[in-house]
Amino acid sequence: MRAALAHPCTHFPLEYPYLMTPLTNDLFLRACLRQPVERTPVWMMRQAGRYLPEYRATRAKAGDFLSLCKNPDLACEATLQPVDLVGVDAAILFSDILVIPEAMGMELTFLHGEGPKFPVPIRTTADVIALPVPDPMVELKYVMDAIALVRKNLAGRVPLIGFSGSPWTLATYMVEGGGSKSFSVIKKMLFDNPQALHQLLGKLADAVAAYLNAQIASGVQAVQIFDTWGGVLTTRDYSEFSLDYMQRIIDQLTREHEGRKVPVILYTKGGMGWLEQIAATGCDVVGLDWSIDIDQAKARIGNKVALQGNMDPAMLYATPDRIRAEVRDILTRFGSGDGHIFNLGHGITPDVPVDHARAFIQAVKEESPAFHQQGSLP
């Protein structure tokens, strides 16, 4: 219905015929825009992941993790699995936030059990200047191909979410050379050479904006910016080195495509002290971690944006009954009204039993209609 309007994106009429497919379940997109829904939509961050045996099989076919990201057929397969197997209301493209720096020419390795590594990290102003800005339709074409395949294979069942890491979060890996606990190298750069860091973040913001716009042109129907590490900063530094660059991305994004709005979701883990500033960026949805009660978040910013979240991911280790009680508790806290996308407060962890993930999705579907008026459909 909504997606079946005359196609607005005239420069892709033949290459992207899948863009014409109407959505049979658009609960997620409506909730993002705080429009009425019959029940609360639900998906899970990292839902295409290791807790699914089918995902592990797909990954084994690809060989290593990065090869999986770069293989559109297998990335499509992984993207669809949670839709088919767990019943989520949105698909999220299977990929990794670090494909951007890799597309900028940085060597990226995922050694077994070690996490991502950049053997040659960015450390100096000269390093920053030397970094090329990628053309997402060239260096990240494999992502666009995966999006096309996913959209074709979804056939309108649920919307597809695209994503990127935030400039700050990407920069932490690029400067530290991998994951970090103390963030000592990038913070030293922030304190002693802020100009170089600003230059890097500016370059990344523009690269991310171009990348997300390419994803939107290729068919993602919403985008999420993951600021996994914004929460390690002080309030002042979060504003200057993370939020400002997410703002710069949002200002450049295509906000409408296929005749409907493309919602932007902004998620800063550990950023619950800064919700007002996050909501003021012009994003449509603010992602919540589990450290804040959703009623408090709603009281603070619920008149401006939709809220996504926020069950503690560790709740999925509990029994299905306990999970359902928690779902009911969060729904009750949010209360009646629209603008809630149910999700975890962070990604689902690899050792969660699949049955528990399914019980969670089912509980949201069964418990949430009571909190909604009759929907917008006749």
Add this chain to the structure above:
Amino acid sequence: MRAALAHPCTHFPLEYPYLMTPLTNDLFLRACLRQPVERTPVWMMRQAGRYLPEYRATRAKAGDFLSLCKNPDLACEATLQPVDLVGVDAAILFSDILVIPEAMGMELTFLHGEGPKFPVPIRTTADVIALPVPDPMVELKYVMDAIALVRKNLAGRVPLIGFSGSPWTLATYMVEGGGSKSFSVIKKMLFDNPQALHQLLGKLADAVAAYLNAQIASGVQAVQIFDTWGGVLTTRDYSEFSLDYMQRIIDQLTREHEGRKVPVILYTKGGMGWLEQIAATGCDVVGLDWSIDIDQAKARIGNKVALQGNMDPAMLYATPDRIRAEVRDILTRFGSGDGHIFNLGHGITPDVPVDHARAFIQAVKEESPAFHQQGSLP
């Protein structure tokens, strides 16, 4: 002066003659009680640690980490090093939060580069029931001996802080079997068997209260409860599984000794959303991590408690000039008035240059007098 009052602790007149020594620098204790000071006192969490070459030499003498904790002479040596070498305004007993579960009979190992491990973790109600409650004057006598030695050797130069982990934080290690990122085992217990966890936390709260009271009787002049992992909980679970048990400890503590108040400092990393609840426990000081601006924390709870913090520990990687600018910024945010103990927002990290730590302490000493009225001394 204050500490030279007639000795109030009549049951230790001979064994503890060092308790008679007057304090020449009691800035820290006065600031904890929001009394006037001439300048802002400063110390650093984990100040007796690996960034000091002298500490590394002391540890090498001890062999392994746990042997260092259990050797009163060497623990005393480590405790005094930052006072002598860096010039802090308070000593904090060198020890580890995990000596309590070790005193409860749990085997504890610190393998090189691996962090602490409990090879036989607590998992069931039966495990919890079987845990003995230690007598701190027996099983933790080595701590009390270290306190006696430190007080003698400090000779009143600065006050001595004692400490413990919070029950929740101790329980995470005891149940997980070591450090954790997802806290999946203890959270599963919290969700599915809360009775067992409550029983464990109750036992720990009483053990910690007895331990801290023994430390106070032995001569520590303030105590800090470290709730390093309270911030991984939801608001509801933080209140029920962490804060309530810290309250239970505070309610049992000796609040006066040697003729003066013994301040209680409560520090929950990641707990900045819950400052009002933390301040309502009756603690004297709330420790702040660096995610909140100290002026905001002061506006929220500064009429009830003193504030300790809150420079980003990573700032110590920056140049001494940058460090000084940050110190000035935090002092300016706190503004005039008393009730501020300068500290880092979390522990000093092992690879910080000693010169930078010294520059930090010096900057607080030199920049802070401008923010205080003439002190209480004539």
